[in-house]
Amino acid sequence: MAANDTMTAYQRVQAARNSKRPMGMFYIDHMIDDFIELHGDRRFGDDAAIVSGIGFLNGIPVTVIAMERGDTIEDRMKRHFGCPEPEGYRKALRMMQEAEKFHRPVICFIGSSGAYCGIDAEKRGQGLAIAENLFAMMGLRTPIISVVVGEGGSGGALALGVCDTAVMLENAVYSVISPEGCASILWKDASKAADAAEHLRLTSYDLKSFDVIEKIIPEQGKTEREICSALKKYLLSEITRLQAMPVSEMLDARYGKFRKIGAYQK
Amino acid sequence: MGILDNILGGFSKSPADMPPRVCKACGMEIPYDEYLKNDCICPGCGVYLRMRAYERLSMIADEGSFTEIDKKLKTKDPIKFPDYAQKIDKAEKSSGLTEAVITGTAKIEGHSCGLFIMDSAFMMGSMGTVVGEKITRIFEKATAQGLPVIGFITSGGARMQEGIFSLMQMAKVSGAVQRHSEAGLLYIAVLTDPTTGGITASFAMLGDIIIAEPKALIGFAGQRVIEQTTGEKLPAGFQRAEFQLEHGFVDMIEERGRMRYTLGKLLSLHNTDAAAAAGKER
Incomplete structure (x- = not known):
């Protein structure tokens, strides 16, 4: 596997954001058979920034929830560039609860600069929508695997990121704040984003070294087909492992995985 | 004194x-x-x-009832972020606190509870690993002892100087709240000025009962960020406690002078002492 120093952190941020980089629906198209998309949060609306449904992963029924920013400019406007509104998170939660009822594993694909930021999103409880997902996912009695395929932007990404197994593609990033946001707050200068990206430790290699994620899927020198095939193989092995565990044990391990993240001294 | x-x-x-x-x-x-x-x-x-944590404690808890825990927990600066160690030193000196939250057990109007009180004088009440760990521990302790948890919240959000570690505290604390809830125990969140960002997107919004102080700023996205990204003009009173009440996200707005009384009544209505007694026997 290529080392962390083949690209700078900011180059990886740019790779993760590249407009040609495959997002959620690409992985559905290339890994899931007989996918049936299911729409809407049954509360207020249907958010196109999150695509969800059911299909087969190598013959195993799975629920897939994927952030998607779209291809054409019209499509991107419709999906507000992949930034989910509260309805997107509520749709995701509804899909997860349906998966739980039928003991079906959940696979989440994360790739978004963050939760949609706007007056209406606030009026409809953007903070609550994310909080409810974190809470519910911690107790969801079916396996959850989260795969960061693009930019994992803060709480809006974490809302699909509470899981038994966290995976990142090699050039994906995952951060508490965008490098630009960090640079403008700290140094009042968004052009120092490249410095901020280094300091934030947001690459897949950083997160693996912190034990925040379990697996990196290599991209360097790989075709999209090879990446999909490696990811699919890993997902299948994790689903098999998780489905063999008693549910209470799986939930303890899920909580334990997040419980141990911290660095403090007495 | x-x-x-x-x-x-x-x-x-x-x-x-x-x-x-x-x-x-x-x-x-x-x-x-x-x-x-x-x-x-x-x-x-x-x-x-904006109240300091110990001022709040003196207003809320029965005198002499508070036993603080984890007072000495300090960050290890997990991503060695530039100038962060100095910022922590400065915040410690100016605030007199070791971190942005104090936690412990206390009595409110005679009812035992787990208590956490955040303090915006310490790095704007932001959550890094220590804030996340302390709040997680008080929820775990309360779960083990059958106690309700009362949280006074004020925070600008996740602390960016601890990077992904801060973000993951949102999941960690939400997990501890979930386990406490699963045990049938009461959590009351009191939102004070300001409650924003990743805190609103995690434990601030997870209370069985959510109380807000009058006019407190409560929201997810920052006001300037919303204006800059959308170009929209913010309506009057946007993201204030009254706005959140109108939109259905908080149960009630309570004045400071009545807060202790109201918390006491809510604890009593939830019969929290019975679960605490059972917890002690266990």
Whole structure:
């Protein structure tokens, strides 16, 4: 596997954001058979920034929830560039609860600069929508695997990121704040984003070294087909492992995985 | 004098010897003992000034009932972020606290509870690994002992100087809240000015009961960020407690002077002492 120093952190941020980089629906198209998309949060609306449904992963029924920013400019406007509104998170939660009822594993694909930021999103409880997902996912009695395929932007990404197994593609990033946001707050200068990206430790290699994620899927020198095939193989092995565990044990391990993240001294 | 010793970095001063507070809204200079007696509300203009954690404690908890835990927990600067260690030192000196939250067990109107009180004087109440760990531990302790948890929340959000570690605290604390809830125990979140970002997107919004202080700023996205990204003009009172009540996201707005009484009544209505007694027997 290529080392962390083949690209700078900011180059990886740019790779993760590249407009040609495959997002959620690409992985559905290339890994899931007989996918049936299911729409809407049954509360207020249907958010196109999150695509969800059911299909087969190598013959195993799975629920897939994927952030998607779209291809054409019209499509991107419709999906507000992949930034989910509260309805997107509520749709995701509804899909997860349906998966739980039928003991079906959940696979989440994360790739978004963050939760949609706007007056209406606030009026409809953007903070609550994310909080409810974190809470519910911690107790969801079916396996959850989260795969960061693009930019994992803060709480809006974490809302699909509470899981038994966290995976990142090699050039994906995952951060508490965008490098630009960090640079403008700290140094009042968004052009120092490249410095901020280094300091934030947001690459897949950083997160693996912190034990925040379990697996990196290599991209360097790989075709999209090879990446999909490696990811699919890993997902299948994790689903098999998780489905063999008693549910209470799986939930303890899920909580334990997040419980141990911290660095403090007495 | 007790817990007030801690308000200004453990200086042993009686309220009469403390420097006066200046109202940020009208500029009025308020003698400290009067300020405290008035629940840290400006007697001139009625503005709710931001309370320090130990001031809040003295207003809420039964005298002498608070047992603080994890007071010495300190960050290890997990991503060695530039200038962060110095910022922590500075925040410790200026706030007299070791972190942005104090946690422990206490009694409110005779009812035992787990208690956490955040303090915006320490790096804007932001959550890094220590804040996340302390709040997680008080929820775990309360779960083991059958206690309700009362949380006074004020925070600008996740602390960016601890990077992904801060973000993951949102999941960690939410997990501890979930386990506490699963055990059938009560969590009351009291949202005070300001409650924003990743805190709103995690434990602030997870209370069985959510109380807000009048006019407190409560929201996910920052106001300037919304204006800059969308170009929209924010409506009057946007993201204030009254706005959140109108939109259905908080149960009630309560005045400071009635907060202790209301919390006592809510604890009593949930019969929390019975679960606590059972917890003790276990």
